[in-house]
Amino acid sequence: MQLTAVIVFYQTELQTAATLQSLARSSGPATQKLLAQTHFVLYDNSPQPHITKGLDWLPDFEYYHDSRNLGIATAYNFGLKEARKNKSQFLWLLDQDTSLTADFISKLWQRVIQSSTEQAIVPQIKAAGVLMSPRDIRSPFKVVPVAAGQQRHVLAINSAALIQVDFLNQLGGFSLDFQLDFLDNWLFYQLEQQQGSVQVLPSVLQHELSVMNTQQIKMPRYRSIITAEWRYYHNYQKISEWHYRGHLVLRFASQLLLKRDLTKASYLLRFILGYKPKSSS
Numbered sequence: 001m002q003l004t005a006v007i008v009f010y011q012t013e014l015q016t017a018a019t020l021q022s023l024a025r026s027s028g029p030a031t032q033k034l035l036a037q038t039h040f041v042l043y044d045n046s047p048q049p050h051i052t053k054g055l056d057w058l059p060d061f062e063y064y065h066d067s068r069n070l071g072i073a074t075a076y077n078f079g080l081k082e083a084r085k086n087k088s089q090f091l092w093l094l095d096q097d098t099s100l101t102a103d104f105i106s107k108l109w110q111r112v113i114q115s116s117t118e119q120a121i122v123p124q125i126k127a128a129g130v131l132m133s134p135r136d137i138r139s140p141f142k143v144v145p146v147a148a149g150q151q152r153h154v155l156a157i158n159s160a161a162l163i164q165v166d167f168l169n170q171l172g173g174f175s176l177d178f179q180l181d182f183l184d185n186w187l188f189y190q191l192e193q194q195q196g197s198v199q200v201l202p203s204v205l206q207h208e209l210s211v212m213n214t215q216q217i218k219m220p221r222y223r224s225i226i227t228a229e230w231r232y233y234h235n236y237q238k239i240s241e242w243h244y245r246g247h248l249v250l251r252f253a254s255q256l257l258l259k260r261d262l263t264k265a266s267y268l269l270r271f272i273l274g275y276k277p278k279s280s281s
Contacts, residue, residue, distance in 0.1 A: 002112055003038040003162070005092035006079025008072050010045045014063075015054040017096035018208075023105075024057055030106040035059055037112075039086050043075040071179030072158070080173055083165050090121070090162040097208040098125075098159045104203035108162065111199055119167040119196035120188070122156040124148070127209040133157040134200055137192055140239055141247050146200055154191075154198040158184045159207050167196065177235075181228035189237050215259055222264055227277045248272045 007019055014020060023031070040061035044050055049065040064078065076093060083091045090112065104123050111121050125133040136144040137155035146154050161184075168174070171190055178186045191198070214222065233239050248268055256265040 002088060003034070003090055003092050004041065004079060004083035004086050004088040004165075005038050005094055006041040006043055006076055006082075007094040007096065008043050008045060008075045009050070009096050010069065011047070012050075012096050014042060014044070014050050014052060019094050019096055019098050019100060020055070022098075022100040026100055026102040026105050028102050028106065030109045031102065034105055034109045034112075038092070039082060039088070041079045041082050043078060045069040045071075045075065071183075073174040073176050073179045073183055076158075076174045076183075080165070080168055084169070088165055091165055091168060093158045093161050093163065095159055099206045100160065101203060101205060104160070104201065104205055107201045107203050111201070112162070116199060117197075118150060118199040119164045119191050119194075120154070120156070121162040121199045121201065122154070123160050123201050124204045125157055125159060125207050126204055127207050131204075132207075132209065133159075134198065137188055137237070140233065140237065140243070148200045148202040151198050151200050152192075152195070154200065155185065155188045156198065156200075157207070157209075158187070160205055163187070167191070167194075170194075177231065178228055181225045182232045185232050186236060189232075214255070214264065215261065219263055219267075223267060226267065226271065230271060230277055245272055 007017075009017060036059055038060070040058055042052070042061055042063045044063065044065045045067075046065070047067050047069070052061075052063050055061065062082075066074070072095070076091070079093075080091055108121065108123075122134055124131060130143075131145055132143060134146045134151075134154045134156035135142075136146055137153050174183060175186050188198075217225070233244050248271055252265055252268040252272060255261045255268060
């Protein structure tokens, strides 16, 4: 198999997921060729398993249920293990909320059959009408878009990205320091450290990003996001402490004055005053 794809699910019926529905609708020669050359790993983090009925249009897939709900790093590492078995060139990272298009699949397949040497192939991603990915990794806390073509200094979100299996093997797989949040930052930071290249496709996909609206994020997840962000900017892409705290002050003001969320504002204040979360290990 030229590709191994891992799709991560959580509390959703598989056949109703936007990713699979949009893939099924994307009929055409490129889609059929891609499906024929892709092993799909359906990794379900839900408390209870779901049925795979109605997915017989996928030529080759396996379903794996993991009620521990450890996030996406564990699921991606499972997919990477399958990619090694399949001797796939790329691991295709997907989740349940990305709407794929025929144009994207066609351009993606063209890159795959050209035996591309890039460490990653990514689409452009919009959320709520705003272009969120890819962007320049050298500009923390800012969305500085990156143009289509072969690029360096790229930060992209995981959704719909193809990552070279050889590159992932060099890393030893996905870091369990970032089971869910900031795993994409960690991944593309590692690529930046190795001066790797990314092929940015001109295709634009729509994706639901929960972090776009923090008012809808429950506190356990919000704590996870802020803690992962602190760990990333202090242990990996290191920036000055004043730069980081300045960003937190702006976020604190937004939570307190605009969103009037005292709980989230109080949590941010702890980090502004120097709180250091415990190691993830």
